[in-house]
Amino acid sequence: MDELEAGYQRWRQRYDQAVQQGRVREADFSTLSGAEVEPVYGPPAPVPGFERIGWPGEYPFTRGLYATGYRGKQWTIRQFAGFGNAKQTNERYKMILQRGGGGLSVAFDMPTLMGRDSDDQRSLGEVGHCGVAIDSVADMDVLFDGIPLEQTTTSMTISGPAVPVFCMYLVAAERQGADITRLNGTLQTDIFKEYIAQKEWLFSPEPHLRLIGDLMEYCHATIPAYKPLSVSGYHIREAGATAAQELAFTIADGFGYVELGLSRGMPVNEFAPGLSFFFDAHIDFFEEIAKFRAARRIWARWMRDVYGATSEKAQWLRFHTQTAGVSLTAQQPDNNVVRTAIEALAGVLGGTNSLHTNALDEVLALPSQRAAQIALRTQQVIMEETGVVNVADPLGGSWYVEALTDKIEAEAERIFDRIKDMARIAVPSAYQPGGAHPIGEMTSGILRGIEDGWFTGEIADSAFTYQQALEKGDKKMVGVNAAVDSDTEQLEILRISHEVEREQNALLARRRTERDQRQVDHTLAELVAVARGEGNMIEPMLAAVRAEATLGEVCDVLREVWGEYVEPPRF
Structure with a gap:
């Protein structure tokens, strides 16, 4: 058995196993004209370099991660x-x-x-x-x-x-x-x-x-x-x-x-x-x-x-x-x-x-x-x-x-x-x-x-x-530099009202008054202490979030510890 046939058999085994385990969808996989379609196709005879192409679900995964392709997930x-x-x-x-x-x-x-x-x-x-x-x-x-x-x-x-x-x-x-x-x-x-x-x-x-x-x-x-x-x-x-x-x-x-x-x-x-x-x-x-x-x-x-x-x-x-x-x-x-x-x-x-x-x-x-x-x-x-x-x-x-x-x-x-x-x-x-x-x-x-x-x-x-x-004009875009029309189309587009901003800010202000500010301050201080040290940041950050600390408050205390990045100019 040559390597091409061996590779196909490995793929076939993976595919058949997926079918047996119910990981291949029950669907009509024929063409619109009724011709049956195989799950994968390969060369009829060995070709140089085929190992770089391979079979689906097999290293180097050029052809996909799964032997089933989209017949599976x-x-x-x-x-x-x-x-x-x-x-x-x-x-x-x-x-x-x-x-x-x-x-x-x-x-x-x-x-x-x-x-x-x-x-x-x-x-x-x-x-x-x-x-x-x-x-x-x-x-x-x-x-x-x-x-x-x-x-x-x-x-x-x-x-x-x-x-x-x-x-x-x-x-x-x-x-x-x-x-x-x-x-x-x-x-x-x-x-x-x-x-x-x-x-x-x-x-x-x-x-x-x-x-x-x-x-x-x-x-x-x-x-x-x-x-x-x-x-x-x-x-x-x-x-x-x-x-x-x-x-x-x-x-x-x-x-x-x-x-x-x-x-x-x-x-x-x-x-x-x-x-x-x-x-x-x-x-x-x-x-x-x-x-x-x-x-x-x-x-x-x-x-x-x-x-x-x-x-x-x-x-x-x-x-x-x-x-x-x-x-x-x-x-x-x-x-x-x-x-x-x-x-x-x-x-x-x-x-x-x-x-x-x-x-x-x-x-x-x-x-x-x-x-x-x-x-x-x-x-x-x-x-x-x-x-x-x-x-x-x-x-x-x-x-x-x-x-x-x-x-x-x-x-x-x-x-x-x-x-x-x-x-x-x-x-x-x-x-x-x-x-x-x-x-x-x-x-x-x-x-x-x-x-x-x-x-x-x-x-x-x-x-x-x-x-x-x-x-x-070496590259073309239809409507821009090719097949250009003088007429302009008007679309109905989504417009975000500035009322959204006013409502969001009012909601944010209300939430700040309803939370336990001492708990917010305490959890943010704990977060800063960990940021200055070497511990994992996730648990103290979760505590601050549970206390209703805002995104800006969490990020601002970390900016105070770590500073802000300024992109170097490039000339």
């Missing part, structure tokens, strides 16, 4: 949503769940993302405008009212103040009577991408890494199914990075967090399954599919060969995908439905584990209810009508897709080498002699690249190159 439809106050967003969540959404994804407003209360002077005009306003655990109670958190996977896209917001989520779950050890979901918490692209940090990298390490330890010990880190390439790509840069910067960040977990003494086989990723699905269809396939292969190889992971789950790269907001246009906005559908299909053919589809009006405002429903239905049409769920990695073996996969992987490896080279440059006092950071080599290179503005510069160069190509 389909991707989770996870629509990103949040606007106004907690009550308004709660109503949107219930609509999403009632109409087939498989999980929730929380979008926070700018004050929340920056760790500020709604009545902070710097929050003026921003409350509830790009997401939901969350000031205290009382808002979190309202946000998930009538939604059992023990039964609902919830993703929260927030990094700077992620840990106190997570504590509010835990306390809200406690108040529902949930067993928090059974909670399942994802917290973004990826501070590296904030310095690289999104620019929503609170402190310098060191205290943020301490908080992330504390969170990893807490979740590992207490909430094993919860994923405390979602390493994000989405914001990097939206800032202007290429597909290869998005992939490389994001996976390098992931390696940094692996080094963080190892530095805390946690076994890689135990904590690595708690890491997940978040990628952009852009409009270049085949390049995006290749990017996702390369990501799984790179991560599996590095986790096995560099970081010593021996379990398959520790080698798996699980990822969420969101279609590209930057690809949407204000001109001819109905075309955005088509763009989103194409990008979503790329995510599915690339094997995404969950998916958000952008709404057609998001280039103008937060989604209207109608636009949000079209976005949701886009995924459901792909899932229920197209047949793409019938076969695992249907483009595997395509000369074009495999060549693109290899090309993106090679470019990512070159970028990893550049980041490791930066680790050898002497850096600030937290580092050891010779430039090494005590957490690890990749961490050292990432922090050096942040401090020098290298990542920001690389992204800026790529964004400038693409913008030049658009302006010259």
Whole structure:
């Protein structure tokens, strides 16, 4: 038996076992014309290099994590949503769940993302405008009212103040009577991408890494199914990075967090399954599919060969995908439905584990209810009508897709080498002699690249190159520099009233008067004491949240201890 046949037999055994265990859906897996479809396809005879492609559910996982593909577990439809106050967003969540959404994804407003209360002077005009306003655990109670958190996977896209917001989520779950050890979901918490692209940090990298390490330890010990880190390439790509840069910067960040977990003494086989990723699905269809396939292969190889992971789950790269907001246009906005559908299909053919589809009006405002429903239905049409769920990695073996996969992987490896080279440059006092950071080599290179503005510069160069190509007409966007119409379409968009801000501030003021201020002061003082020492921050932060300390109060006392980060100028 040659290796090709042996590999197929291994896959067949896994697939048949899944069928016997009821892990394959009972469904019609034939084509629209009635032709029977196999669960996977491969070459009829051995081909050079096939071990790099392999079979679904087998190292290096190029073709997917599961032998069953989407015949087993389909991707989770996870629509990103949040606007106004907690009550308004709660109503949107219930609509999403009632109409087939498989999980929730929380979008926070700018004050929340920056760790500020709604009545902070710097929050003026921003409350509830790009997401939901969350000031205290009382808002979190309202946000998930009538939604059992023990039964609902919830993703929260927030990094700077992620840990106190997570504590509010835990306390809200406690108040529902949930067993928090059974909670399942994802917290973004990826501070590296904030310095690289999104620019929503609170402190310098060191205290943020301490908080992330504390969170990893807490979740590992207490909430094993919860994923405390979602390493994000989405914001990097939206800032202007290429597909290869998005992939490389994001996976390098992931390696940094692996080094963080190892530095805390946690076994890689135990904590690595708690890491997940978040990628952009852009409009270049085949390049995006290749990017996702390369990501799984790179991560599996590095986790096995560099970081010593021996379990398959520790080698798996699980990822969420969101279609590209930057690809949407204000001109001819109905075309955005088509763009989103194409990008979503790329995510599915690339094997995404969950998916958000952008709404057609998001280039103008937060989604209207109608636009949000079209976005949701886009995924459901792909899932229920197209047949793409019938076969695992249907483009595997395509000369074009495999060549693109290899090309993106090679470019990512070159970028990893550049980041490791930066680790050898002497850096600030937290580092050891010779430039090494005590957490690890990749961490050292990432922090050096942040401090020098290298990542920001690389992204800026790529964004400038693409913008030049658009302006010259070398790259086309329908409605922008191709098929341009003089008529302008007017959409009914969602408008957030400034009354939301006034109501939120009045509610916040009332809650402050109703709480036990002495208990708030006591728990915040305890939090400061731990922050000045070396203990784990999660329990004292939970105590402050239970006492109804606000997000701004928690973050402000930590700013007093750790200071605020100021990005170095880059010339």
